[in-house]
Amino acid sequence: MRFIAVAGSSPGVGKTTLCRSLARWLAEAGLRVDHFEEEHVLSHPRFARVAAEFTGTGVVDSASFVEATVDYLADAASAGVDVTITDALVPWIPSLLAFGHTEQSIHAVLDDFARKVGAVPTLAVYLDGDADTALRRAAAREEPGWLRWFGDKLARYDQVPADPTRTDLLDFLAKQRQTELTALERQPWHLVVVERAHERAPEAVLDTVLDAVTDFLGIPAQPRGAGTGPS
Numbered sequence: 436m437r438f439i440a441v442a443g444s445s446p447g448v449g450k451t452t453l454c455r456s457l458a459r460w461l462a463e464a465g466l467r468v469d470h471f472e473e474e475h476v477l478s479h480p481r482f483a484r485v486a487a488e489f490t491g492t493g494v495v496d497s498a499s500f501v502e503a504t505v506d507y508l509a510d511a512a513s514a515g516v517d518v519t520i521t522d523a524l525v526p527w528i529p530s531l532l533a534f535g536h537t538e539q540s541i542h543a544v545l546d547d548f549a550r551k552v553g554a555v556p557t558l559a560v561y562l563d564g565d566a567d568t569a570l571r572r573a574a575a576r577e578e579p580g581w582l583r584w585f586g587d588k589l590a591r592y593d594q595v596p597a598d599p600t601r602t603d604l605l606d607f608l609a610k611q612r613q614t615e616l617t618a619l620e621r622q623p624w625h626l627v628v629v630e631r632a633h634e635r636a637p638e639a640v641l642d643t644v645l646d647a648v649t650d651f652l653g654i655p656a657q658p659r660g661a662g663t664g665p666s
Contacts (some may be wrong), residue, residue, distance in 0.1 A: 436512040437652060440525040440556050442619070443562035444612045446585070446630050447573030449640055450562055454522040454639045457648065464654065471507065473523045481507040493591070494534050497544045500527045505551050511595040517561040518652065525559075528615045532607075533592035538614050542621065549622045560644055561616065564633030566608040567601075572633075575654070625651055626666045 439457070443450045451473065458470040471479070477486045488495045504525060511519045523529075525548070533540050549557075574582040586599040595603040596608045619626055627647040632640055649655065 436508070436516055436555060437518050438508060438552070439520045439560060439651075440529070440557065441519060441520065441522055441560045441562070442615055443523070443569075444564055444615075445461065445566035445569035445573070445608050447569035447571070447576070448564045448566075449569075450638060451522055451611055452637050453560070453562065453640055453644060454520050456637065457644060458520050459643070460645065461518055461520075461648075461652075464499070466652075466654075467515060469511050469514075469516045469519045470545070471519065471521040471524055474641065478523060479503075479507065481510065488572065497527075497534075497536065497540075500530070501544065501548045501551065508525045508552055508555055526615060526618050528618060529611055532611060532614065533589065533594055535592070538597060538617065541614060545618050545622060553623075556651070557622075558647065559619045559622070559624050559626045560616045560647070561619060561626070561628045561629050562611070562632040562640065563616075563628050565631075566612070567604050568633045570601075570604065570608070603659060 441450050441454050445475075454470055454472070458468045459466045477483050477489065477560060484497050485499050485503050504521075526541075526545050528541060531544065534542070543547055570582070573585075580603075586604055589595045589604070589607055590597050590599055594607050596623055607656060616628070625647070627644065629635075629643050635643075
């Protein structure tokens with residue numbers, strides 16, 4: 436089994452669109468794919484401890500994230516899954532920052548996870564783009580009041596001031612981006628960074644990532660015509 440972890444610089448940068456399109460493309464290529472979507476972290480059976488800790492205290496121990504993800508990957512391998520794709524799960528950085536971890540502590544958590552899944556070939560995909568543009572896109576697609584909810588959530592964890600400005604949110608996202616990229620670059624994984632993802636059509640992002648994915652999986656690149664992009 437092989438593992439593809441997708442992360443990005445901001446809500447709205449295109450992670451979920453990419454993951455769904457990539458999962459569909461790989462399934463159409465004949466591979467058995469499991470797509471762990473962002474919201475599954477509070478509903479997947481292997482993440483019951485994570486959900487219970489978050490519901491009870493609003494904070495999750497880093498070891499719970501690591502253990503749950505290791506177990507999830509082991510289950511997928513046992514079930515005969517060829518490729519697992521996670522949307523905004525690994526490397527857990529937004530959550531770990533919110534829970535008060537330093538960059539050094541986050542590196543230690545991710546290093547521990549990398550050791551524990553060392554036998555699983557891993558590709559990290561990072562969608563990098565302008566956070567301001569991506570944040571506007573996220574606010575437009577979500578329910579009214581989403582941006583305030585996002586700011587209030589960060590304020591509860593002292594990551595931004597109470598009643599944060601847009602500049603406060605962008606400063607946090609810049610810190611998150613730097614921490615994520617540094618943490619990913621130090622791991623013994625394949626890493627592809629899609630630059631200026633906010634300016635690119637979803638089909639173009641998919642094509643860029645598929646070039647890396649087909650090489651990573653050792654499968655021939657297939658024509659990407661109509662029906663292979665996101666719907």
